[in-house]
Amino acid sequence: MPSGVDKPALQVLHCLVEHVGPFREGEHLFRAHEAFGAIFAVRGGTVKTRLIDSLGREQVLGFYLPGEMVGLNGIHPDHYPCDAVALDSVYLCRFSFRALETLAARIPGIQQQLFRLLSKDIGVASLLAGDFSADERVAAFLVSIADRFAARGFSTSALHLSMPRSDIANYLRLAAETVSRVLRRFQDQGLISVAGREVKFTAPQALRALARNVLTT
Amino acid sequence: MPSGVDKPALQVLHCLVEHVGPFREGEHLFRAHEAFGAIFAVRGGTVKTRLIDSLGREQVLGFYLPGEMVGLNGIHPDHYPCDAVALDSVYLCRFSFRALETLAARIPGIQQQLFRLLSKDIGVASLLAGDFSADERVAAFLVSIADRFAARGFSTSALHLSMPRSDIANYLRLAAETVSRVLRRFQDQGLISVAGREVKFTAPQALRALARNVLTT
DNA sequence: CGCTCCGCTTGACCTGGATCAGGGCGCTGC
DNA sequence: GCAGCGCCCTGATCCAGGTCAAGCGGAGCG
Numbered sequence: 001m002p003s004g005v006d007k008p009a010l011q012v013l014h015c016l017v018e019h020v021g022p023f024r025e026g027e028h029l030f031r032a033h034e035a036f037g038a039i040f041a042v043r044g045g046t047v048k049t050r051l052i053d054s055l056g057r058e059q060v061l062g063f064y065l066p067g068e069m070v071g072l073n074g075i076h077p078d079h080y081p082c083d084a085v086a087l088d089s090v091y092l093c094r095f096s097f098r099a100l101e102t103l104a105a106r107i108p109g110i111q112q113q114l115f116r117l118l119s120k121d122i123g124v125a126s127l128l129a130g131d132f133s134a135d136e137r138v139a140a141f142l143v144s145i146a147d148r149f150a151a152r153g154f155s156t157s158a159l160h161l162s163m164p165r166s167d168i169a170n171y172l173r174l175a176a177e178t179v180s181r182v183l184r185r186f187q188d189q190g191l192i193s194v195a196g197r198e199v200k201f202t203a204p205q206a207l208r209a210l211a212r213n214v215l216t217t
Numbered sequence: 218m219p220s221g222v223d224k225p226a227l228q229v230l231h232c233l234v235e236h237v238g239p240f241r242e243g244e245h246l247f248r249a250h251e252a253f254g255a256i257f258a259v260r261g262g263t264v265k266t267r268l269i270d271s272l273g274r275e276q277v278l279g280f281y282l283p284g285e286m287v288g289l290n291g292i293h294p295d296h297y298p299c300d301a302v303a304l305d306s307v308y309l310c311r312f313s314f315r316a317l318e319t320l321a322a323r324i325p326g327i328q329q330q331l332f333r334l335l336s337k338d339i340g341v342a343s344l345l346a347g348d349f350s351a352d353e354r355v356a357a358f359l360v361s362i363a364d365r366f367a368a369r370g371f372s373t374s375a376l377h378l379s380m381p382r383s384d385i386a387n388y389l390r391l392a393a394e395t396v397s398r399v400l401r402r403f404q405d406q407g408l409i410s411v412a413g414r415e416v417k418f419t420a421p422q423a424l425r426a427l428a429r430n431v432l433t434t
Numbered sequence: 435c436g437c438t439c440c441g442c443t444t445g446a447c448c449t450g451g452a453t454c455a456g457g458g459c460g461c462t463g464c
Numbered sequence: 465g466c467a468g469c470g471c472c473c474t475g476a477t478c479c480a481g482g483t484c485a486a487g488c489g490g491a492g493c494g
Binding site: 053054055059075101104105106108111112114115116118128129130131173212213216 | 270271272276292318321322323325328329331332333335345346347348390429430433
């Protein structure tokens with residue numbers, strides 16, 4: 001959990017934290033419509049959230065990297081509004097929400113932190129709502145993933161994508177073919193170098209320039 | 218404020234509520250980057266939230282009808298992330314957020330209500346993120362507005378749009394011309410009847426069918 | 435009255451990205 | 465070994481919706 005929670009609060013937190021995992025690729029942390037009971041912090045691996053609509057089509061809603069929280073958006077309707085699926089081997093901390101909520105009433109730090117996390121998710125969701133070009137979307141996706149890894153101390157010049165192209169495409173509301181073509185073109189333009197799921201940033205500034213309109217939203 | 222807050226809580230609430238308005242068409246409730254201090258409940262009129270990007274282009278983020286809350290998404294960064302502009306004559310209740318937050322720590326009802334409202338906004342934001350056709354978007358927009366008016370006891374068979382076509386189009390990430398054409402076609406198909414900003418629903422079920430994929434997300 | 439302005443509509447055309455179709459490569463299992 | 469299967473790439477075609485350009489009608493106003 002990010003800063004803003006002091007030492008004593010953290011100790012109390014330990015009482016209601018439970019280490020869970022590993023989940024294997026394809027396994028569910030929770031499913032849509034299940035009763036809402038807990039939120040999860042990713043310790044290792046990657047999680048995607050998604051929705052299956054009435055026609056059986058998948059809608060990818062988000063990716064969660066180590067250090068990030070999954071499941072917050074289940075608070076309102078009191079049940080999870082989406083599936084959460086492991087993309088590789090995933091390790092988690094499980095926070096019982098009932099206990100957390102009670103605790104939040106007494107420790108202002110936690111309450112504020114929850115408000116912050118919730119409010120932040122709204123911003124991220126609206127990130128994809130704009131009408132951006134395929135180039136802007138893909139650039140913003142790469143920059144966003146890179147920044148989030150960087151915030152956890154990982155390399156800033158290269159990254160490993162733990163999801164297939166089809167998930168990226170679905171998340172960005174593009175066709176998989178388009179993602180493929182854009183990545184190819186970025187490579188031809190010298191912005192990145194791609195080998196399967198490994199990406200190196202060769203001109204990070206130029207990539208950021210492309211992503212700017214999307215991310216400053 | 219919706220149900221879920223009991224009588225005594227409401228009385229305490231009255232201490233920190235302030236009636237403000239009227240705001241005239243085009244006036245700002247708050248602007249992006251201003252310090253976050255309060256959330257607002259619309260009593261009358263319509264508010265739009267929007268963002269002006271670095272190139273000066275407007276992005277409409279949402280519309281708020283009587284009975285709805287504006288400004289919640291300012292909690293996280295501690296300043297408002299968007300402008301809020303009156304579309305007609307707007308009357309509001311202003312809630313100081315500092316006081317509300319302190320109060321929330323003591324009265325569980327309020328805290329839960331805030332969590333619910335925040336969490337609900339996430340859902341609404343992701344409503345526009347999907348890749349839907351122009352028809353689906355326009356239908357969903359009309360149904361959504363109608364339902365929200367209906368929830369406040371207004372007519373279910375007709376409504377008045379208080380925003381220009383260009384705002385609707387911008388919000389739905391379409392061109393104004395497209396909105397115009399879709400409305401025209403809906404009318405030709407007997408789904409609605411349009412006269413300027415007045416809309417009558419002549420085949421509400423068919424319209425709902427079109428909107429279903431978008432709204433059940 | 436007639437004028438201009440602005441929101442709205444309509445038509446003609448263009449284009450970014452979806453779709454369709456095919457092919458390669460690296461798994462795993464036999 | 466090779467067959468089968470995911471995943472990924474690439475080219476050819478198509479179309480929804482954007483863009484451009486032009487009228488139209490109501491509101492404010494000299």
